[in-house]
Amino acid sequence: MTLSAQTAQLQIGPPGTAPTSVWTFNGQLPGPEIRIAQGAELDANFVNALPEPSTIHWHGIRLPNAMDGVPGLTQAAVAPGQTFQYRFRCPDAGTFWYHPHYNSSGQLGRGLVGALIVEESRPIGVDQDITWVLSDLRIDDASQIANDFQSRHDAAHAGRIGNVVMINGNVETDFLLPSNQRIRLRLIAASSARIFGLRFLGATPWLIAIDGHPTPVERLRADLVLAPGQRADLIVDVPASGSLRIEDHFYARQAYLLASLKSAVASAGSAMREAPSGLPANPVERPALSSQTRVIPMLIEGGARSPVARPDAIWRLNGLSPKEHNDHGHHVPTFELKRGETVRIDLNNQTAWFHPMHFHGVVFQDIAGSATEGPLRDTVLLRPGEKRSIALRGDEPGRWMIHCHVLEHQSNGLMGMFEVT
Ligand SMILES: [Cu+2]
Numbered sequence: 001m002t003l004s005a006q007t008a009q010l011q012i013g014p015p016g017t018a019p020t021s022v023w024t025f026n027g028q029l030p031g032p033e034i035r036i037a038q039g040a041e042l043d044a045n046f047v048n049a050l051p052e053p054s055t056i057h058w059h060g061i062r063l064p065n066a067m068d069g070v071p072g073l074t075q076a077a078v079a080p081g082q083t084f085q086y087r088f089r090c091p092d093a094g095t096f097w098y099h100p101h102y103n104s105s106g107q108l109g110r111g112l113v114g115a116l117i118v119e120e121s122r123p124i125g126v127d128q129d130i131t132w133v134l135s136d137l138r139i140d141d142a143s144q145i146a147n148d149f150q151s152r153h154d155a156a157h158a159g160r161i162g163n164v165v166m167i168n169g170n171v172e173t174d175f176l177l178p179s180n181q182r183i184r185l186r187l188i189a190a191s192s193a194r195i196f197g198l199r200f201l202g203a204t205p206w207l208i209a210i211d212g213h214p215t216p217v218e219r220l221r222a223d224l225v226l227a228p229g230q231r232a233d234l235i236v237d238v239p240a241s242g243s244l245r246i247e248d249h250f251y252a253r254q255a256y257l258l259a260s261l262k263s264a265v266a267s268a269g270s271a272m273r274e275a276p277s278g279l280p281a282n283p284v285e286r287p288a289l290s291s292q293t294r295v296i297p298m299l300i301e302g303g304a305r306s307p308v309a310r311p312d313a314i315w316r317l318n319g320l321s322p323k324e325h326n327d328h329g330h331h332v333p334t335f336e337l338k339r340g341e342t343v344r345i346d347l348n349n350q351t352a353w354f355h356p357m358h359f360h361g362v363v364f365q366d367i368a369g370s371a372t373e374g375p376l377r378d379t380v381l382l383r384p385g386e387k388r389s390i391a392l393r394g395d396e397p398g399r400w401m402i403h404c405h406v407l408e409h410q411s412n413g414l415m416g417m418f419e420v421t
Contacts, residue, residue: 001042003031003056005100005112006049012164012171018143023050023110029169030133030190031098031114038093038118044086046078050107053077056086057101058116059229059358060212060378062284063088065398068360070101073399073417077102092282092363093120094212095131095186095231105192105407106149109160111137111169113190118212120280126235127181133169134226134258135190136162151408156304156314158353159193159406165248167259177238179263182273184208185234189226192407195354195381197250198224198258202239206276209233213363213376214279223249227356229379229405235276238263284363284376287342287391296335296345300382300404302413303351314412315351317402321413334402334416337394345390349382355409356381361400361420364392379405394420 008027009019025031036042048054055078057069067088071077078084090096096116100107115131138146138160154160164171177183185205189196204219211231224232238244244261301308302315313321318334337343344367349355358379366374367389382388403415 001034002026002045002047004047004049005054010169012137012139012166013143020137020139020143020145022137022145023107023112025112025114029111030135031112033115033117033131034098035117035119036090038121039089039091041087041089046084046086048078048080048082051080052103053079054100054102054107054112055084056098057360058086058088058096058098060094060096060231061088061116062091062361062363062395065361065396065400068398068400070360070401073401090118092212092284093118093279094209094282095188095233096212097133097188097190097231099190105160105411108190108407109138109149109192110145115186115188117186122280124184124276124279125182126184128177129184129186131186131188132167133188133190134165134167134196135169136165136192136194138162139164152311152314154193155408155412156309159408161194162191165194165256165258173257173259175259175261176264177261178265179238179240181238182276183236183238185236187224187226187232187234189228189230191228193228195228195250195356196224196226196248196258198226199247199249200244201247202242202244203237205234205236207232208235208276208279210375211363211377211379213282213284215375217275217278225250225381227354227379227381227405228407229356229358230377230381233279236261237273285393286376287365287393289342289344289391293391294337294341294343296343298334298345298347300347300349300351300355300414303353305352315404315409315414317414317416320416322415333399333419336419336421337392339394339397339420342391342393345392346387347380347382347390348387349385352384353409354381354383354406355414356405357402358405359392359400359402359418361398362392362395364390366390397421
């Protein structure tokens, strides 16, 4: 497979408006959906046809460090006109995604995102398996991507939130589906900064996976919050009649209709469906906490209204604020651990802003509240002022990034790295 990062002109706005110049993989936005069997080797020839360096990061995949796609840390940036061969095994089934890790705000913000689906060896019992890449763009009056990626205001506040929300690169909200079908809906929050708070009206889906990894099967009882980088797999039973609406209520007073699923075929009666069976577990060793477990404090500071924010250092992770995005502040690890060792990380968000913190190369356990059991994740959302602990087990050796997945927070200091030895 070849993945070519290249410019393209796509019709994003309504008919009659100018096409939008975007950055794409293989001319598509989102990039081609990669589907691969669990345990199989992904082999991708990356071609950089952009006017600036780039890489591909495979978000959530546990892979050898050299394949992680972080310029200056795991590989050299791929110069314009150059190529890089990514080749690695995908040990975990689930919903993942890929995107550049060079000038992330600018490159993802111009459209460079794509889904990576690792399929279970035995298909689960659904009628359709649908992926929705949720993203947004900031489009100006001329239908072009606004070139305000360096906005200090965005960087110090909630990031560069777009004004056009898309499902799989499309602004359409209406979807026709055969009634009574059971759908596996894979949701990927691929936005640069926008957080989604999805409310399902007309049916109550089942949650079966978070960040690619199986969860106990349970009905969604509250809005499904997905921050940049996060994924959720749902089972949705399309009602026999009427419609299923999905609204986004994350930002107060800015709720909107994300999608309306209508039955394409009128059907008498409704099939009451049983709860779906859960997904098979992935070969992830759960971190085991004990009284001997080392505790790593991780302090997040800065942003608008913070006394420690400076123009050249808006955000800080444990007191450090790497200045250059592509420098990644990779000189000193934020913490080190041995392969197989488990640490507890006490994240402390002392800011007035939301931060989805992503750790590369591992799957960690979210220790929500005081419970010791929580979902496996690769990205955990910290609310303003929130303290939250995770249990993380050293997996593949190497130096791995830690960063906020609000890309304008990342590029303005909210990043670091940890080393597995
Ligand atoms: Cu952040």
